[in-house]
Amino acid sequence: MRESLYCRTCAGIQRASYLPHGLLMALMSRLMTLTGIIVLIGMLPWLSDGDPAMALLRARSAEQEATPEALAAIRQSLGLDQGPVNLLINWLSGLLQGDAGNSWISGRPVLPGMLQAAQVSLTLMMMSAAVALMLAAMICLPTFRRGLQAGHTVQQDYWRPY
Incomplete structure (x- = not known):
């Protein structure tokens, strides 16, 4: 013993x-x-097939000519000429200070758009969880009632391993 x-x-x-x-x-x-x-995610612009500055120039203005001077100006203004690692480090240091940065296309702060998208996502998540909970209750309730009517109860020490 x-x-x-x-x-x-x-x-x-x-x-x-x-x-x-x-x-x-x-x-x-x-x-x-x-x-x-x-x-x-930080390396996605460089992992794609094209030049990030060229893609950005086309997204901002499709009519503008892709001259070497325009591409160099975009690279210099966004820090693309420093390379992807330095750009990622600068972005992470700003993120730790509460600055998520600005959109490359519109120039507006990114954080308000992220918060708005998170609000919509959380609303969808809560609604789907409520539907799943109601569905689970509707599926389990008849079995639970049958168990109560038959007088079956769960023993108190049923789950104890010893």
Whole structure:
């Protein structure tokens, strides 16, 4: 009897010791994923086939001639001539200070548009969660009623492993 109590106690301590490690690993995994997504999004203009300055010039004004002077002016004004890594570092430092930057096309701040899009996304998410909850309740309620009518109850210690 004493040995089984010792084993249960040791097993409980051993399981509890894995919790901080698992939590740390989950946090590190999420942080690395977020970093990868940010770097990938930051590098998208350079990963595409064309020149980012050329794409920006066409997006701003389709009629304007793509002269080397116009492209150089766009590269210099947006910092594209510094390279993608420096541009990403500058953007991240601004983001840490609360500045998400300006749109390359319109020149307006990006944060208000992001907040408006997040508001719409959160509304859609809440509505879909409400519909899913109602649907789950409608599916489970008849089974729950049948269980109550038959007198079946869940034992209090049913979920305990020992």
